Amino acid sequence: MTLFLAMLLDAAMGEPKWLWSRFPHPAVVMGRAVGWADQRFNHGDQRRRNGIATMVGLACAALLLGWALSRFGPLVEIVIAAILLAQRSLVDHVKAVGTALRLSEGDGRMCVAMIVGRDTSDMDGPAITRAAIESAAENFSDGVIAPIFWYALLGLPGLLLYKITNTADSMIGYRTPRHQDFGWAAARFDDLLNLAPARLTALLIALTHGVFRHWPAIVTDARQHRSPNAGWPEAAMARALNVALSGPRSYDGERRDYPYVHPEGRIDPGPDDIDAATRALWRGWSVVLAGVLITTVLAAAF
Template sequence: MILPAALILDAALGEPEWLWSRLPHPAVLMGRAVGWCDVTLNRGGHRRVKGVVALALLVAFALLAAGLVAAIPLGPLPEIVAAAILLAQRSLCDHVRAVAVGLRRGLPEGRRAVAMIVSRDTAAMDAAAVARSAIESGSENLSDGVIAPAFWFLVAGLPGMLVYKMVNTADSMIGYRTPRHEAFGWAAARTDDLLNLVPARLTAVLIALTAGRLRDLPAIRADAALHRSPNAGWPEAAMARALDVALAGPRSYDGTMRDFPFVHPSGRRDPGAAEIGACVRRLWRAWAALLVLALAAAVA
């Protein structure tokens, strides 16, 4: 019953500011470990090989951390707390909801709120682009921050969850096709793609199931193929169908407009705060379905 308890604990408490203002969050520690590998190993030749070595060191660090938690003589409580910390349902929904609140106050507030959760340029966004960005971020991070960690806990316990979070953190920091990171971050990016293969599709199924749209799975599969990511398109396509809005599409990064295709292009192109609120409700419904699965797995 460790995972169900962790899901409920995270949903109830989220990430208390009083705690993480005093202690470094595990995600921060993982980021520091990735940064150390980047600074120390990402130089000279054979960078792809060095990236593989870096990933192996990071995985070993994650497994060591899992072993230390397991060694605490307090029964299942340390694992429950650790797993809850590594989940992000409450904080995800809070951040997405904040964009809706900002938009209702005015476009500048909406832009400021969405800039907290996306990496694209936000200064010139209209209200529809702000809403699309929030919904896309919520959908993708439901997979990365909730479903995938829970899935890997079910597969391999806390070690599996920690390894996933470490790989995902590495991908978010060094898994880019830039001159500095294309070779060094190759192993992190490809491993993250592999570890998210099943969770991304499971996320799409949970969104569709709780929205009563399982009949749309063939269309969701087709829409997901339009996305630049092999995995992120699945939860985004499912959420687009659940809300009947068009997601993705053109957006600007570092001052350069990139012409990405729309996912569910026949959906509405003018979402706003109401659609963001509906997205948050869908996120919680998918979480509830995940909780039922976790309870069933625990009983089995």
């Protein structure tokens, strides 16, 4: 019942500005810890070794903290779990892109720049839309399904372990001269922890949108993606909405000619498709919520 109530609380409250303008969000605290480790240990000739040791230390600290916090009872656990889920905030951020894009492409570019890491200055309407939908699909896996999955398996320690790993990957898990070695462990561990959730997210989207018959094509597209996990929810969302996702884009001024996911889909999506993506997020979330409730009731009965 704890997970069920945490999901409801997250859906109702999201990320209240009045709270996080006064106190640091746990994700911010985690980011500070990763940043401190990056500054302190990312140097010398043994950067990969240092990165592995850092990731082990962060993981152990997360597990220990999760165990300690769980000793305070279910109310504390519900609140913390709700804070570390991201369904409401994800939907709000993605939906805001569609709202802004209806005003102008310039507004859409400014809004989508808040949720993606690629260059946005030259994006047209369809590119803005694709970026928003891709972010919706990938973050539904990273920010909603994966945290639920690891909480269901290992409780609060599992949730904190996943969140610190995901935070570390987002900060140091890049193949740049500075982080290629030091961030190697964070990136690989994040890949491992997202292995099952990413595929479950794709399956969830496919089943809730009647496109499971396209599963072989979803698998093919997912395996061609540059990420071992992000391609799965993206490929499923592309077919759920019948739009072509991914494709060419630019990072730090360098054009990357990535292939389209579901190239047979519409290549000119717009704000209505962003709205459809947010509805897909709620549909998938509702099925998971129902599954959590049914599992809880059956466990209590037997």
